[in-house]
Amino acid sequence: EPEVTQTPSHQVTQMGQEVILRCVPISNHLYFYWYRQILGQKVEFLVSFYNNEISEKSEIFDDQFSVERPDGSNFTLKIRSTKLEDSAMYFCASSLTSSGRAAEQYFGPGTRLTVT
Amino acid sequence: AQSVSQHNHHVILSEAASLELGCNYSYGGTVNLFWYVQYPGQHLQLLLKYFSGDPLVKGIKGFEAEFIKSKFSFNLRKPSVQWSDTAEYFCAVSTNNAGNMLTFGGGTRLMVKP
Numbered sequence: 110e111p112e113v114t115q116t117p118s119h120q121v122t123q124m125g126q127e128v129i130l131r132c133v134p135i136s137n138h139l140y141f142y143w144y145r146q147i148l149g150q151k152v153e154f155l156v157s158f159y160n161n162e163i164s165e166k167s168e169i170f171d172d173q174f175s176v177e178r179p180d181g182s183n184f185t186l187k188i189r190s191t192k193l194e195d196s197a198m199y200f201c202a203s204s205l206t207s208s209g210r211a212a213e214q215y216f217g218p219g220t221r222l223t224v225t
Numbered sequence: 226a227q228s229v230s231q232h233n234h235h236v237i238l239s240e241a242a243s244l245e246l247g248c249n250y251s252y253g254g255t256v257n258l259f260w261y262v263q264y265p266g267q268h269l270q271l272l273l274k275y276f277s278g279d280p281l282v283k284g285i286k287g288f289e290a291e292f293i294k295s296k297f298s299f300n301l302r303k304p305s306v307q308w309s310d311t312a313e314y315f316c317a318v319s320t321n322n323a324g325n326m327l328t329f330g331g332g333t334r335l336m337v338k339p
Contacts, residue, residue, distance in 0.1 A: 113268075140325060152269075152315065152329040165324040200269065207325040210276055212257070214327060216269035 111135045113217035115201050121223045122191055130186045130220045132201030141184045142202040142214060143176065145169070152200065158184065159207065191224045198222075227252035231316055231330035238306050239338050246301040246333050248290075248316030258299040259317040259327070260290055269315065275299065286310070308339045 114133045122128050134141050143155040157164040158176050175187045184203075188195055198221050202214040232247045250256060258275040273284025280292040290301045299316060316330040 142325075142327075144327070144329075151331050152317075152327075154326045154328065157324050157326060165326050167326075204325060208321060210274075212319070212325050213259075213271055213274060214325065215271075216261075218268040 111215075113201055113203055113215050115199075115217035115220050117220060118218065119221045119223070121225065124193060124224055125190050128188050128191055128222065130188075130199050130201075130222070132184045132186070132217055133182050134184055134201065134203030135215055136182070138203035138205050138215070140164070140204045140207050140212075141176075141178070142204075143186045144200045144202065144216075145197040146200070146219075147194075147197040155186070155199075157207075164207070188222075191222075193224050196222055196224045227256070227318055227320055227328050229316055229318055229328050229330035231314075231333050233333045234331065235334045235336070237336045237338065240308055241305050242337075244301070244303040244306045244310070244335070246314055246316075246335070248299045248301065248330055250297050250299070250316075250318045250328075252297075252318065252320055255321055257319045257321075258290070258292060259319075260284065260288070260299075260301050261315045261317060261329075262312045263315065263332075264312045272301070272314075306335075306337050308337045311335060311337045 116131045141158045146152045156166045156170045173189045198219045200219045201217040204214045205211040230249045260272040261269045275282045283289045314333045317327040
């Protein structure tokens with residue numbers, strides 16, 4: 110069964126450094142998403158992406174964050190200058206459509222980001 | 226904006242006991258409803274989903290959920306749990322007005338004692 114993959118599984122970085130989290134969505138999916146879960150808190154939506162553009166973004170997704178689909182397979186989340194409060198598990202997801210029954214989102218295993 | 230509440234944070238059951246996990250949402254319009262499960266060390270997996278039609282939805286591994294529109298609820302049920310059901314369960318909603326953004330509840334940790 111096709112699945113979403115994410116690398117690395119764990120990233121440790123120092124405050125102020127840039128990080129890039131990578132995701133490979135399911136190959137025929139067209140819609141891509143990033144979510145995060147701070148330890149002990151809810152899974153929160155960050156951003157959705159379609160046709161090389163951001164479709165929706167939350168208040169969390171400020172100017173420090175950016176997303177990109179640099180080639181036909183990867184989908185990346187960049188945090189420009191990390192803060193301690195960016196420490197969280199980051200989940201990538203993809204879906205075939207954005208509405209209707211094929212809008213089911215498939216999640217990757219997550220990248221645990223630790224900012225020190 | 227929509228929100229989702231899961232009232233049970235931790236549930237401990239013995240094998241063969243029946244399970245019901247509560248999920249309530251707040252949103253006045255049409256919603257799509259989901260239950261995801263996260264087994265220890267694994268990623269979020271979809272258990273079941275509701276878009277329209279029969280409000281009683283059957284999912285994988287013997288789980289089902291019932292959408293009660295008047296109560297804004299989508300409770301998850303299983304008549305007889307197994308040790309392998311030990312996991313964290315997340316209720317989520319999306320609306321047609323916010324693309325396909327999922328809003329999650331806080332999750333319920335289920336431990337099934339053998």
